[in-house]
Amino acid sequence: MVAKAVATYTNVVRDYILLTKPGIVMLVLITALTGMYLAKRGFPDSWLIFWSLLGTGLASAGSAVLNQFFDRDIDAVMSRTKNRPIPSGSVSSVNALLFGVILLTLSLYIMLAFVNPVATFFTVMASFFYVVVYTLALKRRSPLATEIGGISGALPPVIGYTSVTGQFGIEPLILFLIMFVWQPPHFWVLAVKYAEDYRKAGVPTLPVVKGIFQTKVRTLLYTAALFPISLLPTLYGITGKIYFFTAFALSLVYLILTLRFFFSKSSRGMSLFFYSIIYLALLFSVMVFDMVR
Numbered sequence: 001m002v003a004k005a006v007a008t009y010t011n012v013v014r015d016y017i018l019l020t021k022p023g024i025v026m027l028v029l030i031t032a033l034t035g036m037y038l039a040k041r042g043f044p045d046s047w048l049i050f051w052s053l054l055g056t057g058l059a060s061a062g063s064a065v066l067n068q069f070f071d072r073d074i075d076a077v078m079s080r081t082k083n084r085p086i087p088s089g090s091v092s093s094v095n096a097l098l099f100g101v102i103l104l105t106l107s108l109y110i111m112l113a114f115v116n117p118v119a120t121f122f123t124v125m126a127s128f129f130y131v132v133v134y135t136l137a138l139k140r141r142s143p144l145a146t147e148i149g150g151i152s153g154a155l156p157p158v159i160g161y162t163s164v165t166g167q168f169g170i171e172p173l174i175l176f177l178i179m180f181v182w183q184p185p186h187f188w189v190l191a192v193k194y195a196e197d198y199r200k201a202g203v204p205t206l207p208v209v210k211g212i213f214q215t216k217v218r219t220l221l222y223t224a225a226l227f228p229i230s231l232l233p234t235l236y237g238i239t240g241k242i243y244f245f246t247a248f249a250l251s252l253v254y255l256i257l258t259l260r261f262f263f264s265k266s267s268r269g270m271s272l273f274f275y276s277i278i279y280l281a282l283l284f285s286v287m288v289f290d291m292v293r
């Protein structure tokens, strides 16, 4: 009896955690923390790190929950997403909506009470772009949703930076730019693989609207553009040689893997998709290492 209750409880907790897209939250936090180190050129105050990352993490989690609330009809149609907590019935839509609103409210309170108004503004903008601009306004209407939705995903380093400084600056724009250019190719590899799924669900992703070849061309162009952009932190004097050579090697491998995807007849590029995640995590971690050493 007790064992059964514990198992049910564990499943409920697991479903709510899944709803927050924890893998994405983790990477968002790494990039936000990098923004904080950039502002300080060293170790930021531990309590500030704690509150700022908590506020940013809750915003990312809450936005992901609301994204799945509003997308529950299309998620139910696609094979990749039909087992998510809402379409599978393990979390009700009302509870998901409530959960998302609670997470975003907590985030707003924490950012305002323990961080500062400028960082709060960018956190609200990140959630607004993910939930309202990307999910509600664009995702079902235009393939441009991917690029414009990228504004949300590129804001965490700006949130981190402004959490420390209380004012905007040019430097976090470099990290914003890296993330902004990184996101479309990160997604298009999956969009190619699941083109039929997206077509069935009526989501006009780039492969659905322009075809696989055009998407592969743009994936290659974005990854090529990412190469010089990833080197900007050193060219701008933020980081040193260690970052430069690591970024060079990581970007070169990214370009080679993308070229392989481009010339391959297959539409499966899962190794490239996983590499995109490892790429960003390593790039930002090495940036921090090179700033504090």
Ligand code: HEM
Pocket: 021, 022, 023, 024, 027, 028, 031, 080, 145, 146, 147, 149, 150, 152, 153, 154, 183, 184, 186, 187, 190, 277
């Ligand atoms: C235009 C913006 C973006 C789009 C369209 C996008 C799309 C996606 C999709 C469709 C998946 C697969 C999810 C699944 O299998 O359920 C995914 C996974 C992932 N994304 Fe993105 N993403 C974007 C931005 C970001 C950003 C900004 C980050 C973090 C900084 C990120 C980090 C990840 C990670 C870590 C995964 C793998 C873990 C997981 O599936 O939960 N993505 N992304």
Ligand SMILES: CC(C)=CCC/C(C)=C/CC/C(C)=C/COP(=O)(O)OP(=O)(O)O
Pocket: 024, 028, 056, 057, 059, 060, 063, 067, 071, 123, 126, 127, 130, 134, 149, 150, 152, 153, 154, 156
């Ligand atoms: C601080 C804060 C709010 C950070 C959020 C940053 C973030 C991860 C933004 C990415 C947003 C985005 C357009 C995801 C798209 O995938 P989707 O949700 O359409 O993917 P799916 O098809 O798997 O549902």
